[in-house]
Amino acid sequence: MTEQPTPRDTGPVVPFARMNGLGNKIIVADMRGRRSRIAPEAARALAERAETSFDQIMAVHDPRTPGTDALVLILNADGSEAGACGNGTRCVAQALAAETGRRDFTFETRAGLVLAAEREDGLLTVDMGAPRFGWRDIPLAEEFADTRAIELQIGPIDAPILHSPSVASLGNPHAVFWVEEDVWSYALDRFGPVLENHPLFPERANITIARVTAPDAMTIRTWERGVGLTLACGSAACAAAVSGARTRRTGRRVTVTLPGGDLLIDWRTSDDHVLMTGPAEWEWSGRLDPETGAYSRDDETAAA
Numbered sequence: 331m332t333e334q335p336t337p338r339d340t341g342p343v344v345p346f347a348r349m350n351g352l353g354n355k356i357i358v359a360d361m362r363g364r365r366s367r368i369a370p371e372a373a374r375a376l377a378e379r380a381e382t383s384f385d386q387i388m389a390v391h392d393p394r395t396p397g398t399d400a401l402v403l404i405l406n407a408d409g410s411e412a413g414a415c416g417n418g419t420r421c422v423a424q425a426l427a428a429e430t431g432r433r434d435f436t437f438e439t440r441a442g443l444v445l446a447a448e449r450e451d452g453l454l455t456v457d458m459g460a461p462r463f464g465w466r467d468i469p470l471a472e473e474f475a476d477t478r479a480i481e482l483q484i485g486p487i488d489a490p491i492l493h494s495p496s497v498a499s500l501g502n503p504h505a506v507f508w509v510e511e512d513v514w515s516y517a518l519d520r521f522g523p524v525l526e527n528h529p530l531f532p533e534r535a536n537i538t539i540a541r542v543t544a545p546d547a548m549t550i551r552t553w554e555r556g557v558g559l560t561l562a563c564g565s566a567a568c569a570a571a572v573s574g575a576r577t578r579r580t581g582r583r584v585t586v587t588l589p590g591g592d593l594l595i596d597w598r599t600s601d602d603h604v605l606m607t608g609p610a611e612w613e614w615s616g617r618l619d620p621e622t623g624a625y626s627r628d629d630e631t632a633a634a
């Protein structure tokens with residue numbers, strides 16, 4: 331899969347795999363051996379085409395820190411960068427496991443080190459690290475001593491529709507709104523963009539609606555920062571699970587049901603790390619131009 335370094339990365343030269351992380355649409359791009367980065371314009375061009383529309387690009391670069399297997403840089407569909415992506419990390423681990431036969435990987439991301447492992451049953455577990463709850467870490471624009479439920483609401487004053495979210499950083503900013511009713515009864519497509527860009531979140535935020543269904547289960551929907559509504563968001567599932575445990579709505583080990591399927595989240599007591607387990611599937615592969623987003627499919631059934 332690795333190519334020789336090229337003087338300029340022009341033309342569709344970067345091998346990529348279109349993958350499915352529980353319905354999260356992921357492109358894993360093999361940037362090893364290259365000095366360049368995938369341009370935000372290239373990401374936006376890929377996102378706009380139906381065939382290559384994606385939620386995140388996971389750009390796999392040569393490792394820059396000893397002891398790590400790769401530097402993984404993450405781009406959202408709007409070309410912005412994300413520090414963490416749980417579903418995409420499972421996809422990267424699965425692609426590298428298929429290539430190398432190894433099962434355990436350490437990735438460096440903008441949000442720090444992330445461990446990923448393929449299990450015997452084919453599911454993958456990602457160690458997302460310890461969540462952070464300090465208002466500066468998330469970040470929030472103003473101080474909140476207790477981030478389990480902050481003052482924020484959307485909707486008429488006398489009848490708040492969504493209010494008092496739990497906030498946390500899982501390597502990226504999350505706000506989790508707990509509701510009693512069906513998560514589908516909320517117009518997340520309408521509230522999502524307003525909350526994502528609320529002045530309280532200087533780096534914007536991923537917005538999740540969550541409902542407890544059992545002491546060890548919850549259902550969520552997420553409006554992703556830089557993307558919009560997605561079928562699954564792994565870090566949001568982690569944020570919701572952590573919030574459920576912090577607010578004593580659930581235990582520390584829960585099944586989170588997302589539109590795309592289930593993730594098992596375990597907030598480990600020993601070190602506070604959040605472990606996320608779920609599937610990753612290869613769909614098709616091709617080559618892309620990291621400057622423009624032009625691409626070709628390896629099976630040659632279609633081309634840009």
Ligand SMILES: N[C@H](CCC[C@H](N)C(=O)O)C(=O)O
Nearest residue numbers: 412415416417502563564565
């Ligand atoms: N889909 C990803 C989250 C991407 C987060 C991104 N939208 C951001 O923080 O900007 C996941 O599975 O964790």
